Amino acid sequence: MCGIVGYTGTRPVQNILVEGLSRLEYRGYDSAGVAIEQDGALQVIHRKGKVGSLAHTLGHFDFSGTCGIGHTRWATHGRPSEANAHPHVSCDGRIAVVHNGIIENFAELREELEAAGHAFSSETDTEVIPHLIEEACREGADLFQAVREAAERLIGAYAIAAVSAEEPGVLVAARKDSPLVVGLADDGSYVASDIIAVLDATREVVVLSDGDVAKLSPDAREFYNARGERFQPEVAHVDWDVDVAEKGGYPDFMLKEIHEQPRVIRDTLAGRLVNGALAIDELDLSVEELNLIDRVYVIACGTSYHAGLIAKNLVEGWARIPCECEVASEFRYRNPIITPTTLVVAVSQSGETADTLAAIRDARVKGARVFGITNVVGSPVARESDGVIYTKANKEIAVASTKSFLGQVVSLTLLALLLAQVKGKLKMNQVRLLFRELADTADQVERILLECGPAVDAAAQACKDAASALFVGRGMGAAIACEGALKLKEISYLHAEAYPAGEMKHGPIALIDEGFPVIAVATKSPVYDKVVSNLQEAKARGAMVVAVATEGDEEIGRHADHVVFIPKVRDAFSAVTASVPLQLFARAIALERGCDVDQPRNLAKSVTVE
Ligand code: G6P
Secondary structure, eight states: OOEEEEEEESSOHHHHHHHHHHHHGGGOOSEEEEEEEETTEEEEEEEESOHHHHHHHHTTTOOOOSEEEEEEEOOSSSOSSTTTSSOEEOTTSOEEEEEEEEETTHHHHHHHHHHTTOOOOSSOSTTHHHHHHHHHHHTTOOHHHHHHHHHHHOOEEEEEEEEETTSTTOEEEEEEBSOOEEEEETTEEEEESSGGGTTTTOSEEEEOOTTOEEEEETTEEEEEOTTSOBOOOOOEEOOSOGGGGSOTTSSSHHHHHHHTHHHHHHHHHTTOEETTEEOOGGGOOOHHHHHHOOEEEEEEOHHHHHHHHHHHHHIIIIIOOOEEEEEHHHHTTSOOOOOTTEEEEEEESSSOOHHHHHHHHHHHHTTOEEEEEESSTTOHHHHHSSEEEEOOOOOOOSSSOSHHHHHHHHHHHHHHHHHHHHTTSSOHHHHHHHHHHHHHHHHHHHHHHHHSHHHHHHHHHHHTTOSEEEEEESTHHHHHHHHHHHHHHHHHOOEEEEEEGGGGGGTGGGGOOTTOEEEEEEOSSTTHHHHHHHHHHHHTTTOEEEEEEETTOOSGGGTOSEEEEEOOOOGGGHHHHHHHHHHHHHHHHHHHTTOOSSSOTTOOSSOOOO
16 A cells, blocks of 8 residues: 655666556555655656656656655545645655655644644645654754654654655655565665565665664665664565566466466465474464364455455364454454454455454454464564464465465465364364365366366356346355455456355345346355255346356256366365456456456555555
């Protein structure tokens, strides 16, 4: 949610900023801007729209300045416009700031600053920051000191980068509850919301912690903690490849990431079966503590919530522990029953979703053990949980989640197996068998990717002009349908709803008329016959049925207009396989409708606001 990049060093900064922002565009893309120090002043350029539009404008300038900051925005306060695009500047235009997060007390601060004579030119919460810094500078502070003083006044979440025309080459960065890293290179220092933006230049990074402030210049770097004490930061070496930020021959990131799923499954499972038993050491709970767990909540948002719905089926089915799955934004504002024997599992691809984080904090205060499942090492979700499983999806760029979802489902499946193992509900040989079958899904997904394209495309052709679609399933299929519908609406803007198939008759069936698309998860499962009956009800009313079904099912063709066959797997693992054709289906329809599948309108990859 908003991407920040900054640089001070010996190289001209213009292209560094544009390239960094392009890599961060997944965080927001409604407007973009830069501030570059040039000949004793700040050149501030904003553009509405994507980074490409800013890059085009900057192409006319070719600034030679070697210190600057940039931003790509996902609007929170104030609509997407040039005026609301970052960087924001002080009254005299000599201080510029980019910010990611939300300043909750901005209205009071703005009132106070306006009363002191500051003129504002945007509707954003961010704009209070350059004015607060300007105020402190008027009192004699340098940029570093002024950023610290300003930060002390802010309530909410922020990652900030600031420059001042009065102090050429100095870049100050600060963070609280929003990610920020400093990249260390021979030619200078880089600042970014995400490591991916600096990987071309360096693999040595410092991940700032809450309250940290970094003062950077071409030949020096100083790091201070929340108490104002200078410290030597721990430098992390990033060993993954910048290729993850490239499309690698695929037409879009979404397709590339869908095709990475077999690898994600294998990596997520690697090393988990030790001496014939499941091992998740990161959980940091003893067998005795695990054995005491008598209630599980899975909390998450968006696609991650759907992974949680799958987990509920598995935890209850295998471990026989009551398990609720709840969206984090609801969980945090009610009063769930939490005791010291409650396990809260927080699932978040980005590891920085504000609602999920708030729910984690709340659950811990109430005494629960919290376990995080995330894709981002060292993210707030990882740091604030008692234990964590990393999903090994690697960086996901397309805004609509695919490979992260599969990584989450596999991780949650492992967790459910572990709880069943510890509780003695599954014997060791059963756990081993299930583990092996789960591992086999990597090959099965590979086959789906090779073989189901034509059937998916034909179904997409048939549905692309619909105004609305209904996704149905039962049991695991109902949860899979939820994710299928979300994927479709996220990237194609075709309205889609998911319903448990058995519930169709209590309302949604009224929607069905001639040609209305009903997309069914109709894989072989204990409720297969029930799903087929529901499809007959839909068909009788003219629905155009698309079914995801199990290879060898000769009956399904009688009830569906289009069938996408996938390999047979145990019902417990059907989410891993059946989700894949639904991802491809959503993408195919989005492309038919001329949509940008990687950067759908109004969305952002990580949502750090409430
Ligand atoms: C946003 C993204 C979704 C994601 C959700 C939760 O809405 O667009 O793809 O599922 O946030 O994000 P998280 O990082 O917590 O999984």
